[in-house]
Amino acid sequence: MKLAFLGLGKMGRSILKGALDRGFLRPGEVGVVGRTPERAQELAQAFGIRPLSLEELPQAERVLLAVQPRDFPHLAPxxxxxxxxxxxxxxxxxxxxxxxxxxxxxxxxxMPNVAASIGESSTALTALKEAREAGDLDFARALFATVGDVYEIPEHLFDPFTAMSASAPAYLALVAEALADAGVKMGMPRVLALRLAAEALAATGELLKARHPAQVKDEVASPGGTTIHGLHALEARALRAAFYEAVEAATRRGHELGEVE
Incomplete structure (x- = not known):
């Protein structure tokens, strides 16, 4: 068995599905441990993989820990x-x-993000020397490449990466919802407003892959036009400061989660 999942929530299922769909792993090479034997059996049947108990984990070459940080201390032994x-x-x-x-x-x-479910995650990786020498980092790089882009970064950047990249879909979903609500306030049908907001974020993301954010902003904001007036209103509400505070708060929480003993 090449990989066993300890826990198989939304993120774990996305990673498993990506690995299976892209042929990186075959069902017979994967096992799963659930909170109960019944849950393990249910998850195993859903994906055609093997149900495992904790005692059977050594049958796998590697174990993917997909549990909550608060559960790790009592599970570790x-x-x-x-x-x-x-x-x-x-x-x-x-x-x-x-x-x-x-x-x-x-x-x-x-540290992947929720976009793993559509193969568009940005995943950060770091490893100890022994894991590199054993091929664990290479395995992880190939595994997470099945669900998006992979970035090997220094560990001291992990909490900021989590706060920015892993949390970003939630921040941007809030932006999309607010933009749609604003459109509804101005008389736009809600279904259309939500679609337009989603398409605007997706299209802007593609533009930002090739251009600096300031360039995109300046191209849209013509002198005396509608966009520059909208930007002024956002700056008056301290939009940038709100994002600073969001990333700082999430980074601090990452530090706190890392203090489990």
Whole structure:
């Protein structure tokens, strides 16, 4: 067995689906541990993979930890097995803490985002030296490439990455909803307003892949036009400051989650 999932929530299912759909893993090479044997059996049947107990985890070459950070401290003693590599998508939990709790230095830390469900995630990776030497980082890079782009970054940037990239779909969904609500206020039918907001964000994302944000803004904001008046209203409401505070608050929370002992 190449990979066992400890937990299979929305993110875990997205990663599993991407790996299977793109042929990186075959169903027979994957197992899953659920909160109960019944849940493991249910998840296994849904994907055609193998249900596992905690005691059976050593049958896998690697284990993907997809549980809540708060659950990790009491689970760690039950899942620490020599000879197994660990991939973690737990927010805030450092490689040092993973290594100490799991009694191994074969640990890789990853942070994907919800866009993994459509193959458009941005995933950060970092690993300890022993995980690199054992091929765990290469495996993780190939695994997460099935659900989007992969970035290997220094670990001290993980909490800001989480606060910005992993949380960004929620921030931008709020922007889209607010934009649509504003359109409704001006008389736009809600269904149309929501579609236009979604299309505007998607199209702007494509533009930003090739152009600096300031260039896009300046191209749209003609002198004395409607857009510059709208931008003035947003600046008056401290839109930039709100994003600064959101990323700072989420980064602080990432630090707090990493303090689990």
């Amino acid at each position: 039950e899942i620490a097995f020599p000879g197994v590599g660990y991939l973690s998508i737990m927010a805030g939990v450092s490689t040092a803490l993973l290594a100490r709790r799991l009694d191994t230095r074969r640990v890789v830390r990853a």
